[in-house]
Amino acid sequence: MSAEQNGAPAEAVPKPTEAPKDAPTETPKQAATNENEKASKEAKSGADSKADKTEPKSSDAAGDKKLTGAELKAKAKAEKAARRAQQKTSKEVAKGEAAVSSSPGQLGPSASEVKSKGKGKDGASAAAAAGRPALPKAPPSAVVTEQKIQIPECFSHLSMARRIPMTQADKDVHPSVLMLGQQMATFTIDESITRLKATMLAFRKVIESYITPPGNVLARHFTPHVLNIQIEYLTACRPMCFSMGNAIRWLKLQVSKIDMDASEEQAKKELCQAIDIFIAERITVADEYITEQGAKHIKDGDVVLTYSRNTLVEKAILYAHSTGTKFSVLIVDDPYEQFGQQLAKTLTDEGIKVTYSGDFGGLRNHMRRATKVFFAAEAMFSNGAMYARAGTCDVAMTAHELGKKVIALCETINITERVATDSLTYNEIDPERSSAAAFRLMFDATSDKYISLLVTELGSVQARSAPDLLRKLEEFN
Amino acid sequence: MAPPKGGYAPTLDKFLDTLKGRPLEASIESLVSLLKRRQIQGSEPCALATAHILLQVVVMDKYTDVNQLLARIQGVARRLVAAQPRELVIGNIVRRVLGLIRDEALENRNEAGSDESISSPVRDASPPPMSASVSSLNEAAPLAKMGRPGLMNALTRTQSMFNLLADPDTTPPIWSTGASPAPGSGVSTPMADPQSTDVKALRSEVIDGIEEIMDEIRQVDEQVQAYSDIIIHPGDYILVHQPCKTVQRFLTRSKRKCTVFLAVDPSAHPAEDPYASFRKSMAATGSVVVNIMNTGLMAYMSRVNKVILSARAIMGTGSVLVDGGASVIARAARELGRTVIVIGGVYKLSPDNQIDQETATEWGNPSKYVNYSDGRMVGQVTVKTAVSEFVPSELVNTYITNLGAHSRDHLHAIVNDHYKEADIEFDLYGTIRK
Numbered sequence: 001m002s003a004e005q006n007g008a009p010a011e012a013v014p015k016p017t018e019a020p021k022d023a024p025t026e027t028p029k030q031a032a033t034n035e036n037e038k039a040s041k042e043a044k045s046g047a048d049s050k051a052d053k054t055e056p057k058s059s060d061a062a063g064d065k066k067l068t069g070a071e072l073k074a075k076a077k078a079e080k081a082a083r084r085a086q087q088k089t090s091k092e093v094a095k096g097e098a099a100v101s102s103s104p105g106q107l108g109p110s111a112s113e114v115k116s117k118g119k120g121k122d123g124a125s126a127a128a129a130a131g132r133p134a135l136p137k138a139p140p141s142a143v144v145t146e147q148k149i150q151i152p153e154c155f156s157h158l159s160m161a162r163r164i165p166m167t168q169a170d171k172d173v174h175p176s177v178l179m180l181g182q183q184m185a186t187f188t189i190d191e192s193i194t195r196l197k198a199t200m201l202a203f204r205k206v207i208e209s210y211i212t213p214p215g216n217v218l219a220r221h222f223t224p225h226v227l228n229i230q231i232e233y234l235t236a237c238r239p240m241c242f243s244m245g246n247a248i249r250w251l252k253l254q255v256s257k258i259d260m261d262a263s264e265e266q267a268k269k270e271l272c273q274a275i276d277i278f279i280a281e282r283i284t285v286a287d288e289y290i291t292e293q294g295a296k297h298i299k300d301g302d303v304v305l306t307y308s309r310n311t312l313v314e315k316a317i318l319y320a321h322s323t324g325t326k327f328s329v330l331i332v333d334d335p336y337e338q339f340g341q342q343l344a345k346t347l348t349d350e351g352i353k354v355t356y357s358g359d360f361g362g363l364r365n366h367m368r369r370a371t372k373v374f375f376a377a378e379a380m381f382s383n384g385a386m387y388a389r390a391g392t393c394d395v396a397m398t399a400h401e402l403g404k405k406v407i408a409l410c411e412t413i414n415i416t417e418r419v420a421t422d423s424l425t426y427n428e429i430d431p432e433r434s435s436a437a438a439f440r441l442m443f444d445a446t447s448d449k450y451i452s453l454l455v456t457e458l459g460s461v462q463a464r465s466a467p468d469l470l471r472k473l474e475e476f477n
Numbered sequence: 478m479a480p481p482k483g484g485y486a487p488t489l490d491k492f493l494d495t496l497k498g499r500p501l502e503a504s505i506e507s508l509v510s511l512l513k514r515r516q517i518q519g520s521e522p523c524a525l526a527t528a529h530i531l532l533q534v535v536v537m538d539k540y541t542d543v544n545q546l547l548a549r550i551q552g553v554a555r556r557l558v559a560a561q562p563r564e565l566v567i568g569n570i571v572r573r574v575l576g577l578i579r580d581e582a583l584e585n586r587n588e589a590g591s592d593e594s595i596s597s598p599v600r601d602a603s604p605p606p607m608s609a610s611v612s613s614l615n616e617a618a619p620l621a622k623m624g625r626p627g628l629m630n631a632l633t634r635t636q637s638m639f640n641l642l643a644d645p646d647t648t649p650p651i652w653s654t655g656a657s658p659a660p661g662s663g664v665s666t667p668m669a670d671p672q673s674t675d676v677k678a679l680r681s682e683v684i685d686g687i688e689e690i691m692d693e694i695r696q697v698d699e700q701v702q703a704y705s706d707i708i709i710h711p712g713d714y715i716l717v718h719q720p721c722k723t724v725q726r727f728l729t730r731s732k733r734k735c736t737v738f739l740a741v742d743p744s745a746h747p748a749e750d751p752y753a754s755f756r757k758s759m760a761a762t763g764s765v766v767v768n769i770m771n772t773g774l775m776a777y778m779s780r781v782n783k784v785i786l787s788a789r790a791i792m793g794t795g796s797v798l799v800d801g802g803a804s805v806i807a808r809a810a811r812e813l814g815r816t817v818i819v820i821g822g823v824y825k826l827s828p829d830n831q832i833d834q835e836t837a838t839e840w841g842n843p844s845k846y847v848n849y850s851d852g853r854m855v856g857q858v859t860v861k862t863a864v865s866e867f868v869p870s871e872l873v874n875t876y877i878t879n880l881g882a883h884s885r886d887h888l889h890a891i892v893n894d895h896y897k898e899a900d901i902e903f904d905l906y907g908t909i910r911k
């Protein structure tokens with residue numbers, strides 16, 4: 001039964017693409033075969049000892065036994081293949097979910113679309129929906145009540161954060177996730193990496209408080225029945241960022257890797273440890289390293305230009321200042337959000353000379369003064385495009401035109417294997433500044449040709465080499 | 478810094494109302510301070526104000542010959558330009574007027590040389606002599622107050638009275654206030670007579686000319702509109718940056734359905750929509766207007782077909798003075814090969830060749846985004862806000878003026894049509910140039 005539902009969570013989420021759709025339908029089968037094989041293996045191992053003496057119970061087992069040596073090997077191979085297939089599918093499920101998170105359609109503005117999709121699923125795969133009838137309904141109702149924003153048709157494929165009243169969330173959503181969802185929906189937690197960290201910590205809490213229902217195994221039960229509900233809620237609050245997609249895929253893999261025979265306590269401990277290590281490696285240490293590496297690019301007499309505020313850039317600038325480098329900073333801001341003012345205050349408090357421009361007027365003049373330009377990426381696409389705060393592309397373009405060095409800081413967890421050819425492939429609509437007559441995109445994609453250097457914790461590379469870093473990461477794992 | 482709407486804040490209209498009753502010098506002074514305080518701002522109001530004040534100079538000032546008038550106008554122009562050096566239309570209008578005076582003077586001299594008696598009746602046929610002389614009497618009064626010597630005053634009067642009784646066919650009655658004979662130039666001796674008629678004729682011609690310029694400025698919107706159907710195609714996505722009235726009317730004229738992305742002034746309060754009427758008239762034709770709440774518009778460029786910018790001034794080289802922030806948009810559009818169209822009346826076409834476009838960005842009111850109550854920002858951070866900046870000529874595809882659509886290379890020809898060599902070279906900036 002648990003195997004049956006392995007694919008269910010992904011099923012309940014309406015999918016934009018074909019690929020994930022296929023994955024879940026296969027999953028139960030594969031998982032089932034896997035189960036069967038395992039069972040038969042157990043039976044066999046038990047039987048093997050007596051194999052020679054006793055008569056086989058079933059013809060199947062008998063067939064197994066006849067070819068002991070070579071057969072065993074083949075069996076093991078098949079089992080391994082099956083397991084690999086399962087891992088792959090679970091990966092795909094995660095991928096599908098990630099795709100759903102920040103991709104067209106699913107969180108699209110039209111409530112009816114979401115609703116109808118949900119309904120269609122209900123009808124089509126009753127098995128999948130039966131487990132959680134409440135879930136697909138919750139987000140649409142929130143949509144109906146809140147969504148009066150009229151999105152121009154040409155942007156209707158983009159997704160948007162929504163405030164879902166806590167009362168409308170699924171009852172199984174963990175309190176810490178519930179709170180996190182609200183913080184994300186209101187943009188209190190905004191940056192990709194902070195969202196990721198908060199999510200991982202919240203999931204850790206979820207794992208800690210998880211109790212496997214009798215007759216289930218953590219590795220089989222946790223992902224479909226607990227984790228996916230949390231993910232769906234978070235996604236409904238605000239489309240997942242790419243780093244969250246990556247991390248969730250990783251987490252699901254960890255869960256599936258857990259030994260079936262391990263005790264619940266042991267499994268939970270292992271998972272929590274894995275999350276701790278993940279946060280330390282991919283976020284904390286990565287940040288420190290990138291900060292240092294980024295700061296190395298700031299030299300005496302430099303004029304560093306940056307756009308709006310980002311924690312990583314701020315850290316790098318402060319670090320460079322703390323090492324005694326003498327430089328000044330030019331902040332160009334997004335007039336609608338004005339986070340740059342916050343950065344300006346932080347930097348001047350440390351004694352750094354700051355010039356501030358509230359908008360893009362005279363950007364060329366500022367850029368002429370600047371010597372280096374720093375950005376932090378929200379995500380990197382595998383075609384080298386940088387996904388970052390809307391407006392970054394314009395600044396980078398101006399810098400490129402005037403021959404200034406553009407340095408992008410990015411943790412590798414933000415690198416996605418997806419490709420964005422323009423800013424409208426993946427994007428998010430700002431719910432707070434969009435109304436019947438107004439519209440605001442939150443991000444844009446900066447072409448790799450405007451970026452001189454991509455600084456990550458695995459080293460500094462050309463932006464186009466982002467996918468190579470991904471491959472490197474896969475080798476590590 | 479922005480003056481409150483309505484109320485007591487001086488505007489162009491209020492300034493124009495005061496022109497009539499005030500002595501010339503006071504009017505100039507008031508315009509200079511209005512320009513300095515940016516209470517008259519925007520190219521059209523500035524152009525109109527300049528034209529009006531120059532008209533007043535021509536009407537009310539005293540001069541005996543063309544050169545005096547030219548010098549006088551150049552003097553006033555320098556003061557205006559010093560007050561608002563970044564508003565190039567002021568210089569444009571001044572140069573247009575100077576050119577006009579030169580033209581008229583040349584014409585008059587030729588006429589005076591050849592056949593005066595024939596030309597003058599033709600010229601004077603239209604205005605009724607009676608009212609003209611009455612107005613000339615009225616005109617004499619303020620001049621007298623300005624400290625004219627008594628004798629002169631009497632002379633003027635006599636002349637006017639004489640005109641009243643004289644055959645209107647022989648003496649040109651309009652504006653015959655007798656301001657012509659300057660002290661020491663052989664006061665109204667018969668010798669000076671042809672010259673003074675000259676000036677009188679010149680004056681009336683120049684006044685007509687300036688009024689034509691003003692009409693031209695007012696008619697720009699209408700004339701530019703005519704080209705909208707060529708530019709706007711059904712289903713277009715058009716990006717405009719803080720459109721002025723000209724661009725708004727240009728867009729509304731075309732009845733084709735399109736989507737307009739409107740890059741608004743980010744500092745404007747969301748509640749007040751300066752484009753409400755524009756939005757309404759666009760909606761009437763089924764078009765959609767969407768305010769874009771981003772400054773960097775590269776993200777939208779893949780969708781946009783055309784970018785329309787409203788010019789503050791267009792240089793002969795093809796670069797365009799625009800509102801701050803529009804330059805980035807033009808660059809983004811160009812990067813993706815989108816069409817960039819600049820719209821502005823011909824009066825915005827500037828022959829100025831002294832401006833360094835790289836540094837000509839006008840920096841203005843820093844409190845646009847940073848509040849003065851924010852001590853940490855005010856105290857330690859250098860805040861810069863650009864009011865206007867240049868778009869390099871290579872980023873612009875087409876220029877649309879009231880004379881039609883032009884390519885970059887054609888602009889020089891238009892400049893040469895509208896301005897005289899001598900005026901182009903005239904240094905308006907004088908001592909204020911850095």
